[in-house]
Amino acid sequence: MxxxxxxxxxxxxxxxxxxxxxxxxxxxxxxxxxxxxxxxxxxxxxxxxxxxxxxxxxxxxxxxxxxxxxxxxxxxxxxxxxxxxxxxxxxxxxxxxxxxxxxxxxxxxxxxxxxxxxxxxxxxxxxxxxxxxxxxxxxxxxxxxxxxxxIRVMSIGEPLEVRGCQREEDHLLCRCEEISRSQAREYAAMGFNSLRALRRFSRVGLGYCQGRFCQAMLVDEFSTAAFRDREGVGVFKVRPPVRPVKLGRLGGENG
Amino acid sequence: MNLPLEHTALAVVGAGPAGLCAAVEAARSGVPVVVLDENERAGGQLFKQVHRFFGSRRHGAGKRGYEIADDLIAECLRAGVDIRLGSSVIAFFPEGELMVDGPGGVYLVRPQAVVIATGASEKTIAFPGWTLPGIMGAGAAQTLVNVHGVLPGKRVLIAGAGNVGLIVSYQLLQAGADVVGIVEASHGVSGYEVHLDRVRREGVPIYPGHRIISARGRDGLEAVVVKDLRGGRTVLFEADSLCMAVGMSPMAELAAMRGCRMVFREELGGFLPWHDEKMRAGLQGVYVAGDAAGVEEASVAMEEGRMSGISAAEEMGSMKKRQAAARRAAVSRRLADLRRGPYGEARMAAKCSLYCA
Amino acid sequence: MDLRVGRHAVLGEMEGGKLVTIYVDGVPLKAREGEPIAAALYAHGIRTTRYSPRLGEPRGPFCMIGRCTECAMTVDGEPNVRTCMTAVRDGMRVDTPGRPGE
Structure with missing residues (x-):
């Protein structure tokens, strides 16, 4: 029981x-x-x-x-x-x-x-x-x-088998500034092994999203490439404003 | 730049479960509290949760997420909390001032104490084609469906078989979408069995040990190519939407900006502000709570919020030491209960590693 | 393409707001007043909200809570408006930035 x-x-x-x-x-x-x-x-x-x-x-x-x-x-x-x-x-x-x-x-x-x-x-x-x-x-x-x-039962079918080998392609890591994974690896090879140093050099993390969507992936990438623990790789320095704000509003405008 | 300046006792950033609970605790002991939230609605992510919550009765278990949010908001209003919506905190300066972009313009707030309860952000994985329209975070899909009443697609593939992936799958089915599968890179399902059971009984196939190779489509997603890591087979799912539920990380930029020490804990989602058992973040008058202090779940966030509210009220002299200690002990016990069991232990250990360090 | 949920299993009827017309790249589109522009577009199957500046890739709503800015469009002439956070008003003009051939 x-x-x-x-x-x-x-x-x-x-x-x-x-x-x-x-x-x-x-x-x-x-x-x-x-x-x-x-x-x-x-x-x-x-x-x-x-x-x-x-x-x-x-x-x-x-x-x-x-x-x-x-x-x-x-x-x-x-x-x-x-x-x-x-x-x-x-x-x-x-x-x-x-x-x-x-x-x-x-x-x-x-x-x-x-x-x-x-x-x-x-x-x-x-x-x-x-x-x-x-x-x-x-x-x-x-x-x-x-x-x-x-009432309704899904009919989704089976996924289709794909033949032929899948070559590993390059892809973007940073959506905003359009920086690819291979570029990020090149930066790591050049000796940039912290995100702060990287941002001073490239535009990674300076785009629209301020690194919010690429940071975790970049930390992983750099900690692997540079044999450094994640706290050593660190995070981007956070700068105000953390949300987009129109410059005029900072001057006291309301619009 | 000469911005209006306002003084307050406690400012809580974020009106989710953690922030609202922090506000209630502090306000009930007589502390004037301002809650700032960028959204047009309070409740954080609770209001897009249409499923009934687990947890204990104390945390609103058995109620749906949006109902729990409504209850917490009502409690706050009864306690006299000033909830300001549409108000983004855009900076937390090392001097202790908050910069707020609110409906009436930008202004500064100088509080005696701040609770940072800003929640978490969704992690993503990158692969060729991941920028195609139709691919989005699972939380984004949830917002689209449960708040705005629009499906992310007719045939949806889910990446990630944790609780979020399983819950979002179910919610998409509820709204009338077909879920063509849940792919998970690791070899098991990390979400609760009951969540898994619910999607399985709808006929949703689960693919553990499968990794996304690429996404295809011209102007938007048409198909996702997935590799079976054990068998080596590669398959293609026809799908017009892919929702990524691959974990969350604490969103504590404001703590970092203020100067809090950021530490890395995999079990809690990544980088988070160091804090002690009282939810103090190591700087005078700075507290953290909820997912911003390590990603767990809503009932934990509520208790951590209460903890931070009690601690802030005590340090501001609104709550007697003995009373605060007793209340904290009760919250600690409930937190320990919530972090028991096969799912909670790792999180408990990670939290302990902070308190003891 | 209609991706609206309509009646929801738990929440009941989800379509609220007055039916209005917005103009997306000049084409009239029915939308619900008060819903985010991005949701209105998505409901009609319009998933692309901008094209990336360097590679010209189509992009669409990714976070739906104003953080990723992939849904930034030109609204009534104002560039970089996050359409997931901006409510529909009757007669609004919404343009897709970076559309190839422009």
């Missing part, structure tokens, strides 16, 4: 009505499920990184944990219907609208469609936004496999 509750017990209990299934397997700082469970069925405890301990025996299937879980990792299973199917309640936050009566794709954890299910109910997850809890009927054998429902 895992901390997320014994699956056999959940399966059994679902015969009597909705019960939560927690698919939370990793120690990350997170505990809202504990707070919303009025029955004390989910306990994280003092350490916010601990996995939730879940007792399905206390769950009344209210679904609040499904609506609050940031990881969308909780759903409800209900096997009480007499026709033998499974009724699932899942969080839904996609663009295409879903409403009761719709036929939707039921997807497994890899996004593969298991087949279609019928939406019996939708409810707003909360008052503040447009996300939904979707309740859908699916065949019983999918009950533990379905992880999402969709």
């Amino acid at each position: 895992g901390e997320s509750g014994d699956i056999d017990e959940i399966w059994r209990r679902a015969e009597g009505g909705a019960v939560a299934i927690l698919d939370c397997r990793e120690e990350i700082p997170c505990d809202p499920c504990e707070a919303v469970c009025a029955r004390g069925a989910i306990v994280v405890g003092k350490n916010v990184c601990d996995l939730p301990r879940y007792d399905p025996g206390l769950c009344n299937g209210c679904g609040r944990c499904v609506a609050i879980c940031p990881g969308m990792a909780i759903y409800l299973l209900d096997r009480s219907s007499r026709d033998g199917g499974a009724r699932l309640t899942l969080p839904y936050e996609m663009k295409e609208e879903i409403k009761a009566g719709d036929e939707v794709w039921a997807l497994d954890e890899d996004g593969s469609p298991l087949g279609k299910g019928k939406v019996v109910k939708t409810a707003k997850m909360n008052k503040r936004d447009h996300s939904l809890l979707v309740t859908v009927d699916v065949p019983e054998e999918w009950a533990l496999k379905v992880r999402g429902v969709r």
Whole structure:
């Protein structure tokens, strides 16, 4: 039995009505499920990184944990219907609208469609936004496999294989002043081994972005080329203004 | 140059989670606080986060990013904080003055203390074609989609399988784009499993151990060529957008300009201003907090913000030593909790290496 | 090409602002008043905001928060305006700097 509750017990209990299934397997700082469970069925405890301990025996299937879980990792299973199917309640936050009566794709954890299910109910997850809890009927054998429902399933195709060897081409490091990687290496070979020295010599870091986008890459490049640690290579000296400002405004103009 | 000069007790630069929390703590103990932010909206990067946050209830977990921002802003306003938007701090002089480019013109602020909570900037990787239109930072894509309601493309490739890459992938799917894949140069996924699960169940393929070779296109991105580092296979993804989520680095130019010592910590995103456990940056009246003091996550930023606000209030004499010590101890405990687990340990060690150095 | 999200899964309807006309390199384009110029252009699939001065490469919005300046265009005659930070107004003239053949 895992901390997320014994699956056999959940399966059994679902015969009597909705019960939560927690698919939370990793120690990350997170505990809202504990707070919303009025029955004390989910306990994280003092350490916010601990996995939730879940007792399905206390769950009344209210679904609040499904609506609050940031990881969308909780759903409800209900096997009480007499026709033998499974009724699932899942969080839904996609663009295409879903409403009761719709036929939707039921997807497994890899996004593969298991087949279609019928939406019996939708409810707003909360008052503040447009996300939904979707309740859908699916065949019983999918009950533990379905992880999402969709109107539209992506068809992206496979990437194409490219033949022939890829020659390493030169490319820009500094977008603003259009200085290439090979040029930066030449500077390093000339003995400029700190960014401050480099900027005095070239225009690197003096462009529009003030080195904001090239600095980290240049530090790596120079620390490799000059066998110097990164603190030795250093950063560009920061000069005012750190944001573009029209000169007239510094003179007191407002425009 | 004769600019208007204004005096204030505490100036906080940046109205993100760290800055707003710093402001609230200080203001509640009676310190007059001015928050300066270049954007037209407070909340920093929170307002483009449409996903629900992890963390503990204390940090607004279970709420969406923009809701957390709204709550923090309301707290600040209740505490009497003066939040000035559209106000870029363009300089922090060694003498301690801030130069502000605000809606009414440029002026100087001379505060007794400053909290630098300016956040982080996105890292990039360079390869042939990386300057093509259609290629942008993942944060840029997030702004475009979640704030302005415009997709960066119909078929998007993501570079980087950390939390940002996984979250942005999901958000693009939510807005109706197809995500053709997530390529990651390292051999594993560094983001949370739950984020990974969410994109996998949408059918997004993940390509660990794959490096971008080049981007192709005439007037904008049309395809990205990627090499499988193990198999040696080279593949081409047709895509009209490539979003780079390859990490963030602290954005602390103002601290550097003021004269703070910059140190390098890989685990915290690169160069950052040295600071102690109280978030003091080694110079009288200068504090840092949040991603600007080392890239972590929003709940850590909030706690570091609180820490800096408490420290500033104490040093200005608005909070008694004992009270400050007790509050700091509580924040320290929560920070230690947030830095536990497989994801937090390296960051914790890197922070400790600063405090102990 | 229409890249507008329209109704968002979480946020609901995202298209706000009055429909206005701006002129991009002289060509009329529908935009939403108040949205950044760069977003309005992108919504129509116009990704190039400038051409680099030395190599003449096309460039487009890269950071969307006013830091990279790749989206700097000429707006109502004023050069180097960051279009990701500048709101659309009716009748605005937006020109692409460095367009080859100019």
